[in-house]
Amino acid sequence: MNTSKFLQSITVAVSSALILSACSDSVQSTAGEDFNSGGGNNGGTTTFNETALLSNLTNNVITPAYLNFETLANQLHLAVDQYCSVETSFNNGSATAAERDNELAAAQQSWHNSMEQWQKIEVMQLGPLIENQSLLRNQIYSWPVTSTCAVDQDVVYFNQGSINGEPYNIANRVATRRGLDALEYLLFNENLEHSCSSTTAPDGWDNLTSAERRQQRCEFATEVASDIGQSSQILLNAWDGANGYAASLLNAANEPGSDFANAHEAVNRVSDAMFYIDSVTKDGKLGVPLGLFENDCQQSLCPQDLESQFAYQSLEHIRNNLISLKSLFTGEVNNSEDTTGFDDYLIEEGATMTANNMRTAIDAAIADVEAYQQNLSLTLQNNDAQVRETHRKVKAITDQLKTDFINQLALELPATSAGDND
Structure with missing residues (x-):
């Protein structure tokens, strides 16, 4: 695949070759109230147990x-x-x-x-x-x-x-x-x-x-x-491993063996990972093939810019991205009674509406992807309106992720989203 134009279209923190420029299409994003100040839910200013959140996500979701x-x-x-x-x-x-x-x-x-x-x-x-x-x-x-x-x-x-x-x-x-x-x-x-x-x-x-x-x-x-x-x-x-990154997350409350000054800083790193849904799933996997950004087809519909070119699993990839986001947000996975997630954090901070809205938006996007009758390449060519609707549903998640979510939890935007007006 010729990716040169693709790489100019999205900012992807996960790859050094992709650290370029972010895209935009509508919503104004801001950092949390204490963005870059070292304040916010830091050093005991929240009643929520951030260590419990890190423990559940590390032990029961990520590991x-x-x-x-x-x-x-x-x-x-x-x-x-x-x-x-x-x-x-x-x-x-x-x-x-x-x-x-x-x-x-x-x-x-x-x-x-x-x-x-x-x-x-x-x-x-x-x-x-x-x-x-x-x-x-x-x-x-x-x-x-x-x-x-x-x-x-x-x-x-x-x-x-x-x-x-x-x-x-x-x-x-x-x-x-x-x-x-x-x-x-x-x-x-x-x-x-x-x-x-x-x-x-x-x-x-x-x-x-x-x-x-x-x-x-x-x-x-x-x-x-x-x-x-x-x-x-x-x-x-x-x-x-004994000195692995998981241990650093679990020891994030100013304990030996951690890379973090406090638990809130470690929570912020997990939050950063979730923004993959914005810069990659929404923009790269949907926006670029739709022609919303520069692509290999002069910003026309471009099936050759879809992710899975030979196994035709692009939809399944998006679905699994969303399922993973849901597990991080809710803390809910099979075979675990602990369900401490970011939704609980929001509720503790008095943002129950945001927690409910984000859960609803994630479920709606998953259901939308699961309703496809053809692979993403054929659908893009035969019914691009359906793909645009999928993009809209994923954007409904990321709009909240970049505004209410980070503001109400006093989190910092990742580098790929800071200053991004999308």
């Missing part, structure tokens, strides 16, 4: 999400490896096409499972996922910075075993050549031609048979899946 992804990432590696083994067997005549196709379908389903969980984590980007200009996050999933040509090139480099005279090592490759987005291309793209220009074409690809191309792609897919599994373990260690 289980990271743990689940690590499990699913390892399963993904096994499924892709099994598919490639059968692809090899098919090529040498010891497996049927049906057996090969069944294993491919199983690998694709495992990708779906992993991506579903990752899209929830996208709204939980804290600590290790935003450190070093979001390096780890981008290694696992770099969208919207993607390049199918880069993946095509690395298929060949990997199968050759070297690049520029050095042994191939995926750990040394840039994010656009690895991760869940690269794996989507490898597993779901049925076109065996490369996607590069004549000057950047992978060496020798045009001389390969279809069977050889499938074989080389599946072998690189196995390497990519293995790399995702390793990155998921690095994430888990950085989050849940």
Whole structure:
């Protein structure tokens, strides 16, 4: 995907390549009453137990999400490896096409499972996922910075075993050549031609048979899946290890082992992560393809700027973003009796109407996405009014997030939203 215009259209805190300029379309956003003052609900000026909020969200919402992804990432590696083994067997005549196709379908389903969980984590980007200009996050999933040509090139480099005279090592490759987005291309793209220009074409690809191309792609897919599994373990260690970021959140009340001066500061970092729904889900995943901002189609409807170009899961990604936002806002997840969330904080601060309005808006947006009868690409082309309505419903959430929510809890806007008039 050509993302150069896309990157000019949205501000995404999760990726260093996207820290550009924010978009706007209507609502005036302001910081909380004590924005950048160090005051507000800080140092005991609120009766709400912010430590309890941090405890529930860390232990029962975020940490289980990271743990689940690590499990699913390892399963993904096994499924892709099994598919490639059968692809090899098919090529040498010891497996049927049906057996090969069944294993491919199983690998694709495992990708779906992993991506579903990752899209929830996208709204939980804290600590290790935003450190070093979001390096780890981008290694696992770099969208919207993607390049199918880069993946095509690395298929060949990997199968050759070297690049520029050095042994191939995926750990040394840039994010656009690895991760869940690269794996989507490898597993779901049925076109065996490369996607590069004549000057950047992978060496020798045009001389390969279809069977050889499938074989080389599946072998690189196995390497990519293995790399995702390793990155998921690095994430888990950085989050849940003895000195991990989770411990810092849990010890945020001026205790040793914390990166925060107080619990309110830590709460603000969790709030920052929730603004992914504004700058990425609303603006990037909906606004850009709708032509509300500059895109690859001169601000016309632009299906090629949708997130999932090969598995057609763009709607599911948006839905999982919203489900994750709801779990952070309400503190409600399966298998946990603790439901301390931001809604409880708002109610304690006398903002019951805001709490109710935001819950209602989140539920309405989820229901809207679940009502689609076609994937987002087809709907955008056949009924863009429905997609505009989805954008409106997500905006109903983010308008409140950037005004009543931060004002009533005396939170600071994240850098991507400070000064943004959207």
